[in-house]
Amino acid sequence: MDHAHDPQRLVALVERILDPDDAELLAERFKLLADPGRVRMVSALVEAGELCVCDLAEVVGSSESATSHQLRQMRLAGLVRARKQGRSVYYRVADSHIRLLLDVAVEHYLHGDPR
Amino acid sequence: MDHAHDPQRLVALVERILDPDDAELLAERFKLLADPGRVRMVSALVEAGELCVCDLAEVVGSSESATSHQLRQMRLAGLVRARKQGRSVYYRVADSHIRLLLDVAVEHYLHGDPR
DNA sequence: TGAACATCTGAGGTGATGTTCATGTATATC
DNA sequence: GATATACATGAACATCACCTCAGATGTTCA
DSSP states (O other): OOOOOOHHHHHHHHHHSOOHHHHHHHHHHHHHTSSHHHHHHHHHHHHHSOEEHHHHHHHHTOOHHHHHHHHHHHHHTTSEEEEEETTEEEEEEOOHHHHHHHHHHIIIIISOOOO | OOOOOOHHHHHHHHHHSOOHHHHHHHHHHHHHTSSHHHHHHHHHHHHHSOEEHHHHHHHHTOOHHHHHHHHHHHHHTTSEEEEEETTEEEEEEOOHHHHHHHHHHIIIIISOOOO
């Protein structure tokens, strides 16, 4: 017996999975955490609460320009917020979603629990 | 008054954030979900439990070759597992981590709760 | 055995991504 | 006002990621 290829089942399945727009949106969010530098930045911001660009750059070990570029991305995506004070700009994570997502990922991928 | 630039604070902070290796590993994981096509594939596999390549390709609306390439990526990363039966290969999600991560993301980014 | 099918794989093109470098702007200090 | 600092921005460049296409492998069936 061959496999099903049941058209009805497939049509019904399409109805239940993420539609293209939602998938695009989710992928955009995951993309922001799909870079080691940005993950460390978010980690640092979560730990410190708030950091200016040059301090953040030093903590993650990247140039200020590269850091600024990354922060711009995350700021435009609404992932971090900026507060200007004097000539410094302090960044913080904007919402708790990223915090939670990072926590879940760390918990499950780094701290054992292989299933 | 200028901002702190407190070296001790920064050194202490570096100790507490994700180290480069862990950040790399996490980023790799997030990268797998950072593509609309893969997100839909995972969504379909979670919903259906198991799907062969051609059905999966049809459900997500992608070519079989592209789908196979994506599956290979996810398979090598240990995200999905393959079961061969006849000339078909059935894929399923390998661990519950991705399932959880996807659920959390869907819950927080798609289903309201803007904070 | 031959033909159709399901899947995999490598090569190549193209667009996205991240970095550096140079420069621009705003603020603080002298 | 001149200079230094903190950050932002745009261009150039290298790299990576994803797709298509062509072809190879393994399987089923007549």
